[in-house]
Amino acid sequence: MxxxxxxxxxxxxxxxxxxxxxxxxxxxxxxxxxxxxxxxxxxxxxxxxxxxxxxxxxxxxxxxxxxxxxxxxxxxxxxxxxxxxxxxxxxxxxxxxxxxxxxxxxxxxxxxxxxxxxxALAWLTPAMDGLFTDSAGARRRFVDRMALAIEPGHARAVARLETALRERNRLLEERGDARWLDAIEMQAAQHGSDVARVRGQLIARLVDELSALPSEPFARPLLTYRPGGPGDEDGLRAELARSRGRDRAAGRALTGPHRDELEVHMAHADGSRGQPAAASSTGEQKAMLIAITLAHTAIAAAGxxxxxxxxxxxxxxxxxxxxxxxxxxxxxxxxxxxxxxxxxxxxxxxxxxxxxxxxxxxxxxx
Known part of the structure; x- marks a missing residue:
């Protein structure tokens, strides 16, 4: 209880x-x-x-x-x-x-x-039925919510990453001092690497948990974590520094964990990848969402x-x-x-x- x-x-x-x-x-x-x-x-x-x-x-x-x-x-x-x-x-x-x-x-x-x-809290509501056809941002929020089950400090890291990226965007727009940009990019890289690490670990654990479940009566989804940039701190900091001109023109950072994507596909009976979840029927999408929720619950209950x-x-x-x-x-x-x-x-x-x-x-x- x-x-x-x-x-x-x-x-x-x-x-x-x-x-x-x-x-x-x-x-x-x-x-x-x-x-x-x-x-x-x-x-x-x-x-x-x-x-x-x-x-x-x-x-x-x-x-x-x-x-x-x-x-x-x-x-x-x-x-x-x-x-x-x-x-x-x-x-x-x-x-x-x-x-x-x-x-x-x-x-x-x-x-x-x-x-x-x-x-550890998780939920499944009718409003989540469109997750696979929703934006990548909605799926990142879904992943981040689940990630709290394995890393309670994950929400803090996500918030600090978002704050650092907003400050970097402001400095780029105002053509601020390069030393301030170096400092803020160091913060973004530190928090970003933490976020990417926890997301990657979560997806890996979900993949293992899902692989142990029978494919029936619920559809077995195949999950793939697609990073939006380098996952290590040094690599992400270097990429942010290299892309300042491009990001200034775009008005936002085009590299980093804020661009991560969770790809979901149906699994065939032999375990191979089938069609994307977004192209599956409503019933199949619901079954895959339930399967992911059950796998996550098993992980969360272990801690x-x-x-x-x-x-x-x-x-x-x-x-x-x-x-x-x-x-x-x-x-x-x-x-x-x-x-x-x-x-x-x-x-x-x-x-x-x-x-x-x-x-x-x-x-x-x-």
């Missing part, structure tokens, strides 16, 4: 919701718009970043009609390991600072990046408490794939949270799951 005694205060449409006596499988059942995904989003904020909807902090607090005063929100949970509470995690905003999300761990102020040192959030996944699978999904999740170490509009798709796990009926932002234990 990973999370227990979860509380939501003034979050989305939840005024005051609490979930106790959680299990490995946790089901949130209710009509569309009842607030099921809001619970998953709240849990996703117990990790660095902007959560599964990538929403800005000021949009998360509950807003009552007719209220002019700003309102903050709070999400908290106990982290349980081997039956004992090992940590208390929380995140919140204040009414007078609604745009700044704050974090507390064991009652003390902490950085958002520190959350990943305690808990620290792991939580997997699955929004409206079971209803879109046929009975064979649904049973296979539950079997894999049951055999894993992650705590799983699932949403659905009815109980029927969850019949195979209903007896072992903690179930809540969700309606209008309220929760009722079934």
């Amino acid at each position: 990973a999370l227990a005694k979860i509380t939501l205060h003034d979050f989305r449409n939840h005024a005051a919701s609490e979930l106790r006596e959680t299990a490995q499988f946790n089901l949130l059942v209710g009509e569309n718009g009842a607030g099921k995904t809001n619970v998953l989003e709240a849990l996703s904020l117990l990790a660095p970043g902007r959560g599964l909807r990538r929403a800005s902090a000021e949009t998360l607090a509950r807003n009552n009609a007719g209220e002019d005063e700003p309102r903050g929100f709070a999400v908290g949970a106990s982290l349980v390991e081997q039956g004992q509470v090992s940590a208390r995690l929380g995140t919140y905003t204040l009414p007078d600072r609604p745009t700044r999300r704050l974090v507390r761990i064991n009652g003390a102020d902490a950085s958002a990046s520190a959350l990943s040192e305690w808990l 620290r408490p792991s939580v997997l959030l699955l929004d409206e996944v079971a209803a879109h699978l046929d009975p064979v794939r649904r049973e296979a999904l539950f079997a894999r999740l049951r055999a894993g170490r992650a705590q799983v949270w699932l949403t659905g509009t009815e109980m029927a798709p969850f019949a195979a796990i209903a007896d072992e799951a903690a179930v809540w009926r969700v309606s209008g932002g309220t929760l009722e234990r079934v």
